[in-house]
Amino acid sequence: MGRSLTVQTFKGFLLTRNWRDTSHGVELEFWFTTGQGPLCAVVRGEHSVFFLVEDELGRAREILAVETTVKIKPVSLRSFSMAPVVGLYFNSYRQARRAADELRARGLDPLEADINPADRFLMERFVAGSAVLRGEPRRRGRHLMLENPVIKATQYRPTLKVVSFDIETAMEGLQLYCIAVHGTSIDGEARQVFMLGEGAQQAFVRSCANQGEVLQAFLDWVADYDPDVLIGWNVVNFDTWYLQRLADQLGRRLLLGRERRPGHWRELDDDGDRRTVQFPGRVVLDGIELLRAAFYRFESFSLENVSRQLLGTGKLLHGSDRGGEITRQFLQDKTSLARYNLKDCELVSEIFATTAILDFAVARSVMTGLNIDRMGASVASFDNLYLPRLHRQGYVAPNASSEQIASPGGFVLDSMPGIYDHVLVLDFKSLYPSIIRTFFIDPLGLALGVCGELAQPQTVPGFLEARFARRGHILPELIQQLWQQRDAAKESRDEPLSQAIKIIMNSFYGVLGTPGCRFFDARLASSITRRGHEILGRTRDYIEKAGHRVIYGDTDSVFVWIHDASSDAEAIAAGQQLQRDLNAWWCQVIRQEFDLESVLEVEFETHYKRFLMPTVRGSDKGSKKRYAGVVAGADGDKLVFKGLENVRTDWTRLARAFQEELYRRIFAQEPFEHYVKEQAASVLEGRCDAQLIYRKRLRRKLDEYQRNVPPHVQAARLCEERGLPVPSRGSWVEYVITTSGAEPVSAALAPLDYQHYVDRQLEPVADGILGFVGTSFRTLVDKQIDLF
Template identity: 25%
Template sequence: REEREALEKSSKAEFIPYVKMWSSLLTQPLPKIKRASLDIEVASPDEYHIPSPEEAEHQVIAVSIYGSDGRKKVFLLKRGDHSLGDSKIDEAEVLFFEKEESLLEAVFLEMLDYPFIITYNGDEFDLNYLYHRAKNLGFTEDVIPINLGRDQAWIKHGVHIDLYKFFANHALKVYVFESKYVENTLNSVCEAIINESKIEFEGSISDLPILELGRYCFNDARITYMLTSYNDDVVMRLLVVIARVAKMPFEDLGRLGVSNWIRSLMYFEHRRINALIPTSEEVSARGTIYSTAITKGKKYRGAYVLEPEAGVHFNVAVLDFASLYPSIIKVYNLSYETILCGHSECRSNIIPETPHWVCKKRYGITSLIIGSLRDLRVKLYKPLAKKYPPGSDQAVLFNTISQVLKVILNASYGVFGTEAFPLYCPPVAESTAAVGRYLILKTVDECRRRNIKVVYGDTDSLFISGAGKGEAEKMIEWAEEDLGIELDLDKVYKYVAFSKRKKNYLGVLPNGNFVLKGFTGKKSNTPKVIKDAFYNVVGILSKVNSQSDFEAAREEVKKYLKGITDDLRKKKIPLADLSFNVMISKDLSEYVDTTPQHVKAAKQLERTGRKVKGGDIISFVKTTTPDGVKPTSLAKPEEIDANKYIEYMKSTFEQLLDALGYEFDEVIASTKLEDFFWA
């Protein structure tokens, strides 16, 4: 209460009602939500084929439900040609069924006990398949607790949350989960977030002994549930707070992007204050753009980026403008109805680096909403989260609120600056970017005036090298006094290795953890051998503590990569580690104009008699055969095109090696006579 009252006293009169409104709403207790996760397994005759939910031609052979009330059940279909096996599922009650219809009836009844059903890709598969399979078996609509929309599945008695779409949300992935995972699969997300994984097996799911199948299915339901329960139900708490801020129902939150959250919030506020919601045409006609875009495809000049000083820099501090663009929107009163207002006395209130002026007589709706949320996060909830003991109810609540506001605020500039957004106003977007450039350049100039070395700058952050804590604190004081903007000491790296490219660097923290920006080794379609090599190299570099350590690590990296390329030339790498795994997005007959590599591999599989459908995952390797690729299952080690993989390694590592001071070609240069015989 004291902190909130202090914030109210420091706020301008126009913002106080918003601070009171938001703080009253957001500090309400977060409910414990009764829920259950659900996972199904289907008898598919082909281990490479994902059964079609719409056709639902194969039996549902296992379903697991993992409830927040302690109930855990596995529903298994007895099949005469399959043994039970000797696996145990100690944690759950196991129920056997002679008929598939009886199994589905029991599952549907169990679902009715939970107001929230949690799945991982349930929109596309689990609930979708259950609905169509039940219809195929003669179930009537009134006994199926599922409804289907165009691209989502609903449950009639409550709420269905598809975690696949939640964790695939880019804003949440970056600002809440800190890009800990690259792929959005259940296994990748669980390994990164809760240190759990799916159970591995060989062959087809249909061939597993019945109890082993049940153990596999139950584990999927268990780890899906754990994604909502870890860290004191943090994901469920996030959903509650997002719903409160965005004024949206739960089911929409996980499926729609942050731009829809902000649109819903803005429209709600218009209705609350009895203001007409303008059409997108009315808003976009407020003014024109004067700057010239540097980035292709953009309408106006964007953020300022200071070219990185390539190489390695030790003791690098990152100065971060606290919610820079939301701060600009608030401080400069940027909103579609305040920019280029009709008051002659406001025409002198010019936005830096633009011909646009902004109203001095009243605050705009965007400035009030975004500005008040920004102040609440920076001045109230973020400090409160640190005030209370970690793990306490207060700390969890305030940290959750702070995270949600961070997501919405950090996305707000991008949303308001996107033409597709209904409240997109060109001069507001241009002005926001212009002020951002102005503030960053002023700060760079001040650093240089104080003899502080700036090695990189991007959008709302400056990387300074060799500055002590005292110098950083003085810069923070200067920014608040001279610019009216808050500057934070975001983090301090042991060292940062920059490539010559923008937005590409490796930063190593004092605890050995590392931050990677922009490197292709993180891409999800990278073969395992190259992905593993990339992270092993980063692991070597993360142990560096001094310049001498760094020189030794450079040589170790060079030697390690040379070993990988030698193994590629000598065909020593297992085919599975060389595989690319790509989904066929449509039936093969529909690929007419172009034939991508995974389609070439799929057509080879068809010629062997295997049926390939849209949705199948095709595993293939690059070969010296006429097609240039072969399905992994048909390829031989001697057919592998080592040069293609070495080229892929080069594209993956050249940015990182650039920062280390040498080129990939130096790594693969043959130094021994026998190497020439393997090239």
């Protein structure tokens, strides 16, 4: 191992973190990517720490006497009950967990005992994603190493070296055909396919004699190319897990980490269907999970569908017999198989580039401190942001409460069904974060507000007898900082960072309302949602006193009918005036009633030229979270659907296309009667067969459906006997309704049940709007249907 002669400073982005117990204390390992290459920082001699209320120490000493290395130290911190606490320092994480479990078993309450040493080390230094490291570097193989460096927070956005990889396999068993890789870095692109057997003609294909050679050639290539990130499509639960099982079968290790180290697998559900893996120094990121985390929505997250929508191109093979065709190409046409395998890798690389989804992952990590491969984890994000600030204020966090009192959800106003001209949507910008900022809603603020140490004028009233301290709170300022950072990101057109901050801010209410959160308290969540109810209700009253009509409202938005507007311009002017008046009025109300400065902000968001609020199917009552309308677009008017069949993937393309055209005609006041009749006739004549496919996901395993077996499960259970792959939990099932019931679309034997599609797809869609124009589906088509 080479040694440097000088202390150096590095800026790096954190890829992975780990810790292990040693005879000399806890050892922490952090892998960073830096401008000088990969860097491993090792911190030795650390402790595992938790806290205990001082008054419980006497009862705890008998338990703690067993742990000979524990050190009890006074700390200048208090619990949420305002009691002083002591810090308990252990030489190993295992000892700390054992002691904490024993204390809980005796009825004591160790605080923050669930935080692992690596997370605490970074958190207390406010290191989130990026850091500046100072120390004497050593060369360890191809990488740099720092022992016990100084690590501080900084701002650093890395240029990551990325490899997209994909495997092709037989449909049964562990039979690997090939592995393709597509690397991207500042130095350009790299392509390679590792193929079992001879026959492929391309220069980028390397032929291997057996599966073990294919696997080893792939591992050698990755070690040589040395990427920071491995990406793919379902890459963790399929590709990487498949290679792990193959390596196990061959008696090898899957050494995909830096320094050729193996990964650590962890199951995310009881059935073992979902997993996560961490390789030291290298991150594996799944494109599907990342897009979902960034709130992308697709009818299907298949690589074929997503690439078609985002890139305008798709896979070289697709369809229900793709697995069989892959095997045929492996046996007969390895050149085509290599081309197909590599194309999948390139599609994933292009999707990542087009969406800037890796930039989003980096931005989220920099904001929350979580590893870039950790999806969801809103509670952990909140802890990372809140706990170090809490400690600086002189307090330690409570444990999650066993209290299960639910807070109410968002307020939904009763709707007024009908077809309207000139409906405006007025939206409170980030309502829940704005309520937190305005009314000082905060876990520490609540603890201070109800402890009895503050006079009532020093607090702000909440709900369920909550009171929040006017000073000393954390969350309102934290949200304000994030808000300012998001405004700056939008100003600089940093969309990934802006989106990451938006998701983080909007998650705070959900975290505080989650019983698994250590700060959960029904008074917190209720003081947000019930204040939101009050704000929405009073906003409606104000608008209606101004002479307009609120026909619907949901959580943070009101839908206002400007009934006296005779033009688009008049409606838009009314919306702009309401925006100004409401913002001024809310500032006045909150100042007068609470002596607070309001940060609530109403935005005039949308003008619907024509708008439909439907009824609940089969009744006269107005629906909720379902509507449609016409808005002005850059290329002319466009239809917007919310919650209706047009945007629901469990309805057929027939129903969605029919709804869009029927609504367009009615909104445009064009004739529609013949169109309805013609659509019914087309279905009955068999002219719409390609649009009759249902598509629904399996939420459970097939054998877990016992009663009320839905159609997609019925179809899935027919797959095996008809020579099709049996869908697993989470898979999409495509099926049609025939005269024999539901059957898989690629192996349906009975004739299609056309009457089913008229009755269950066309009629409900049509009657959602026809009643408002004085007719019904049956009135229009009954005579037409009698002809068939």
